[in-house]
Amino acid sequence: MGRNVAQKILKEHLVEGRLVPGKEIAIRIDQTLTQDATGTMAYLQFEAMGIPRVRTKLSVSYVDHNTLQTGFENADDHRFLQSVAAKYGIYFSRPGNGICHQVHLERFGVPGETLLGSDSHTPTGGGLGMLAIGAGGLDVAVAMGGGAFHLVMPEIVNVNLTGQLGPWVSAKDVILELLRILTVKGGVGKIIEYGGEGVATLSVPQRATITNMGAELGATTSLFPSDRVTRKYLRWQQREACWRRVEASKTAAYDERVEINLSELEPLTAQPHSPDNVCKVRDIEGMEVSQIAIGSCTNSSLADLETVAAILRGRKVHPNVSLVISPGSRQVFEMIARSGALADLISSGARILESSCGPCIGMGQAPPTEGVSIRTFNRNFKGRTGTPSGQVYLTSPEVAAASAIEGKMTDPRRLGESPQIRLPRRALVDDGMIIPPAEDGSDVEVIRGPNIRPCPINTELPESIRGEVLLKVGDNITTDHIMPAGAKILPLRSNIPEISKHVFSGVDPTFSQRAQEKGGGVIVGGGNYGQGSSREHAALAPMHLGVKAVIAKAFARIHKANLVNFGIVPLTFVREEDYDGIQQGDVMEIPDLRDALSRRGNQVAVRNLTKDRTFAAAIELTAREADIILAGGLLNYTRLH
Numbered sequence: 001m002g003r004n005v006a007q008k009i010l011k012e013h014l015v016e017g018r019l020v021p022g023k024e025i026a027i028r029i030d031q032t033l034t035q036d037a038t039g040t041m042a043y044l045q046f047e048a049m050g051i052p053r054v055r056t057k058l059s060v061s062y063v064d065h066n067t068l069q070t071g072f073e074n075a076d077d078h079r080f081l082q083s084v085a086a087k088y089g090i091y092f093s094r095p096g097n098g099i100c101h102q103v104h105l106e107r108f109g110v111p112g113e114t115l116l117g118s119d120s121h122t123p124t125g126g127g128l129g130m131l132a133i134g135a136g137g138l139d140v141a142v143a144m145g146g147g148a149f150h151l152v153m154p155e156i157v158n159v160n161l162t163g164q165l166g167p168w169v170s171a172k173d174v175i176l177e178l179l180r181i182l183t184v185k186g187g188v189g190k191i192i193e194y195g196g197e198g199v200a201t202l203s204v205p206q207r208a209t210i211t212n213m214g215a216e217l218g219a220t221t222s223l224f225p226s227d228r229v230t231r232k233y234l235r236w237q238q239r240e241a242c243w244r245r246v247e248a249s250k251t252a253a254y255d256e257r258v259e260i261n262l263s264e265l266e267p268l269t270a271q272p273h274s275p276d277n278v279c280k281v282r283d284i285e286g287m288e289v290s291q292i293a294i295g296s297c298t299n300s301s302l303a304d305l306e307t308v309a310a311i312l313r314g315r316k317v318h319p320n321v322s323l324v325i326s327p328g329s330r331q332v333f334e335m336i337a338r339s340g341a342l343a344d345l346i347s348s349g350a351r352i353l354e355s356s357c358g359p360c361i362g363m364g365q366a367p368p369t370e371g372v373s374i375r376t377f378n379r380n381f382k383g384r385t386g387t388p389s390g391q392v393y394l395t396s397p398e399v400a401a402a403s404a405i406e407g408k409m410t411d412p413r414r415l416g417e418s419p420q421i422r423l424p425r426r427a428l429v430d431d432g433m434i435i436p437p438a439e440d441g442s443d444v445e446v447i448r449g450p451n452i453r454p455c456p457i458n459t460e461l462p463e464s465i466r467g468e469v470l471l472k473v474g475d476n477i478t479t480d481h482i483m484p485a486g487a488k489i490l491p492l493r494s495n496i497p498e499i500s501k502h503v504f505s506g507v508d509p510t511f512s513q514r515a516q517e518k519g520g521g522v523i524v525g526g527g528n529y530g531q532g533s534s535r536e537h538a539a540l541a542p543m544h545l546g547v548k549a550v551i552a553k554a555f556a557r558i559h560k561a562n563l564v565n566f567g568i569v570p571l572t573f574v575r576e577e578d579y580d581g582i583q584q585g586d587v588m589e590i591p592d593l594r595d596a597l598s599r600r601g602n603q604v605a606v607r608n609l610t611k612d613r614t615f616a617a618a619i620e621l622t623a624r625e626a627d628i629i630l631a632g633g634l635l636n637y638t639r640l641h
């Protein structure tokens with residue numbers, strides 16, 4: 001039987017294991033990317049490994065998250081990252097050059113190669129036919145050192161696209177439809193591979209919008225084949241030389257199949273507070289809106305912004321709406337400036353922000369109290385904007401622009417004929433904001449500000465664990481709940497003792513203090529615990545507070561890997577009723593846990609000393625993961641092996 005696209009790339013990069021779903025494999029990583037919010041820790045970890053130069057084909061360090069410099073911290077981080085990049089052989093994309101995923105797609109992505117990025121939206125590169133995976137910073141540091149990336153071989157889902165998008169319907173609607181069908185946990189343990197005759201009708205940036213938001217399905221990654229459209233895009237970027245065809249064999253098999261007819265789609269939106277809470281825009285038309293934000297790694301390509309400009313041309317933003325626009329990259333920004341589209345946007349009353357993540361990660365532009373904010377982004381988790389009562393609706397740029405004019409949620413099909421945009425024959429290529437590394441980095445000095453503190457390291461797993469349930473939470477807890485971001489907390493990413501004070505602060509402001517007073521403990525979670533971002537701070541900071549284990553109904557992939565990497569034991573309930581029987585404050589004991597992990601046991605008995613009850617918890621770990629936890633995390637494990 002022939003192979004699908006994912007299998008072909010995995011096969012070429014396989015260094016351990018067999019491509020059997022559920023079995024552990026290890027793959028060689030060609031490229032890595034980091035961004036500043038996860039990058040400082042990743043590079044501190046890389047430095048600790050004592051390797052003089054990265055061993056990948058290409059590594060890029062981006063600055064795009066922490067660009068609001070309200071104190072010295074972020075600026076110091078930027079300097080640290082720039083000096084580390086120069087020293088260790090990493091390209092450095094300066095603040096202002098754009099969002100990592102967008103810039104990587106434009107300037108670096110290569111069809112058929114592997115990319116590991118310390119950001120959950122790394123699968124954006126799947127739009128180019130790349131196998132691009134998001135991971136914790138420590139996994140990326142290991143890959144930079146030439147180490148393989150370990151993962152459990154996912155199942156491969158074929159999304160068969162037929163037909164063609166109609167007027168005013170966009171790539172965003174494709175992925176919102178898939179989120180509606182599969183939900184935020186539907187992609188866990190899966191790779192989403194797009195195929196079918198509809199693929200050829202989608203441009204690379206459209207494909208990238210779709211693979212980007214595959215992160216919200218919980219998928220390991222998403223990807224499109226590399227075909228003629230990919231070649232054309234790379235030619236446009238003056239990078240045709242790196243194109244190669246990567247397509248599924250005619251006889252390729254898949255573990256699951258989903259059908260989407262592009263012709264049948266209509267404008268959709270994800271309602272508060274989950275990307276899978278999808279409905280038709282026309283079903284909630286007329287809802288008053290106070291803010292509209294266009295940008296993010298999902299929807300700020302040149303075509304997106306030219307379309308928005310064409311809709312707004314000669315019109316004014318509604319007086320009750322604040323419209324903010326952040327172009328995804330400096331390339332896009334400069335191109336809309338040269339085409340005149342930027343003038344149309346400014347003239348309509350839009351507020352133009354720099355090319356960065358900005359409002360998407362709560363770096364400014366928090367909406368008003370209870371304000372409705374329409375965003376072309378990928379996440380609408382409660383409080384992520386910085387306004388706890390904010391109501392975020394995720395839509396396409398077309399819906400956002402139409403709603404900006406009307407001041408209400410608007411189905412853009414009301415505006416009549418859809419705008420026809422024309423893109424220049426060549427992209428404006430200028431890599432002047434990407435600094436290549438020093439040829440010989442040995443005498444480059446790494447510059448460290450006072451907020452940059454060493455990465456804490458866990459100790460070996462003790463024989464038994466005992467501790468209080470510090471917090472019990474429900475399903476779909478995101479890493480934004482566990483370790484919030486935003487303008488106030490993000491600057492602390494390089495300082496674990498400080499950032500730890502904010503763990504779970506939006507859920508229970510007393511958490512951090514209680515954890516410290518009790519000398520740590522256990523967290524009890526529901527299904528899909530830790531969905532969302534790749535931030536390893538959601539494991540590292542709880543570890544610093546003494547959290548020893550998380551017992552949940554099920555985990556999201558990246559967060560589970562991060563827990564393992566820092567020596568926190570992830571356990572799952574064997575019987576869901578056992579979750580119901582636990583209360584916050586109960587004292588739990590897990591005797592002989594070390595022994596169970598060493599024996600490769602698949603279950604362990606957990607004693608609830610307060611309720612005088614014992615229940616079984618499953619150990620769903622590969623042998624390597626069990627060893628990492630026994631060693632007290634990946635850094636210790638790497639030293640031992």
Ligand code: MIC
Binds near residue numbers: 038485535
């Ligand atoms: C996000 O969108 O939540 C982030 C900020 O890009 C994160 C990374 C981080 O927390 O630094 C992600 O998606 O991985």
Ligand code: SF4
Binds near residue numbers: 065099119356360361
């Ligand atoms: Fe940045 Fe938002 Fe994309 Fe995360 S999702 S990388 S914060 S733009």
